[in-house]
Amino acid sequence: EAQVTQNPRYLITVTGKKLTVTCSQNMNHEYMSWYRQDPGLGLRQIYYSMNVEVTDKGDVPEGYKVSRKEKRNFPLILESPSPNQTSLYFCASSLTRDTGELFFGEGSRLTVL
Amino acid sequence: AQSVTQLGSHVSVSEGALVLLRCNYSSSVPPYLFWYVQYPNQGLQLLLKYTTGATLVKGINGFEAEFKKSETSFHLTKPSAHMSDAAEYFCAVSEGFQKLVFGTGTRLLVSP
Numbered sequence: 078e079a080q081v082t083q084n085p086r087y088l089i090t091v092t093g094k095k096l097t098v099t100c101s102q103n104m105n106h107e108y109m110s111w112y113r114q115d116p117g118l119g120l121r122q123i124y125y126s127m128n129v130e131v132t133d134k135g136d137v138p139e140g141y142k143v144s145r146k147e148k149r150n151f152p153l154i155l156e157s158p159s160p161n162q163t164s165l166y167f168c169a170s171s172l173t174r175d176t177g178e179l180f181f182g183e184g185s186r187l188t189v190l
Numbered sequence: 191a192q193s194v195t196q197l198g199s200h201v202s203v204s205e206g207a208l209v210l211l212r213c214n215y216s217s218s219v220p221p222y223l224f225w226y227v228q229y230p231n232q233g234l235q236l237l238l239k240y241t242t243g244a245t246l247v248k249g250i251n252g253f254e255a256e257f258k259k260s261e262t263s264f265h266l267t268k269p270s271a272h273m274s275d276a277a278e279y280f281c282a283v284s285e286g287f288q289k290l291v292f293g294t295g296t297r298l299l300v301s302p
Binding site for chain 2: 081083110111114117118119120122125135167169178179181182184
């Protein structure tokens with residue numbers, strides 16, 4: 078089954094404790110990205126990757142890091158989480174470059190105390 | 191920069207009634223436009239998309255949307271609402287390089 082898998086789905090952590098949200102896709106997609114969803118703000122792009130070892134900032138990259146060492150994986154790293162990073166995070170992938178047809182994971186709800 | 195405006199954060203309809211969710215966009219280039227649906231505790235899934243060609247596009251679950259360049263709109267409609275349509279709907283415009291600019295979403299409530 079074609080899917081984008083995120084882990085963990087739910088996480089409560091404390092300020093400053095480094096965490097990683099993993100994302101893996103099994104569709105051989107070249108393009109992957111991370112979004113955060115906040116009430117009243119819709120989805121905003123954090124980072125995206127056009128291929129292995131190629132990443133770039135989205136609209137709200139502050140406080141986040143990413144890496145793309147393998148085509149299928151695109152982890153999101155919060156080096157020192159803060160309460161304003163409490164949000165619902167989505168990983169997405171796409172086969173095509175420009176059409177914007179994204180396949181989304183089920184989301185990771187992160188709470189930073 | 192491109193942007194999307196969705197009018198109404200909540201829309202309530204009765205089962206069997208017409209569904210109309212509004213979306214207006216701004217873009218300096220011909221846009222690609224999308225509607226995504228998000229069911230509770232799930233990720234977003236593509237409902238339909240407009241890239242080029244026919245301006246009336248049909249999607250899954252009986253939804254359709256019409257691209258109107260003169261009105262910079264891409265409203266989503268369904269002739270008859272079903273209880274299972276209750277979800278949050280997002281309009282989005284593509285800026286290329288896989289980046290989508292999303293609207294703030296409209297929650298559709300369907301009552302019996």
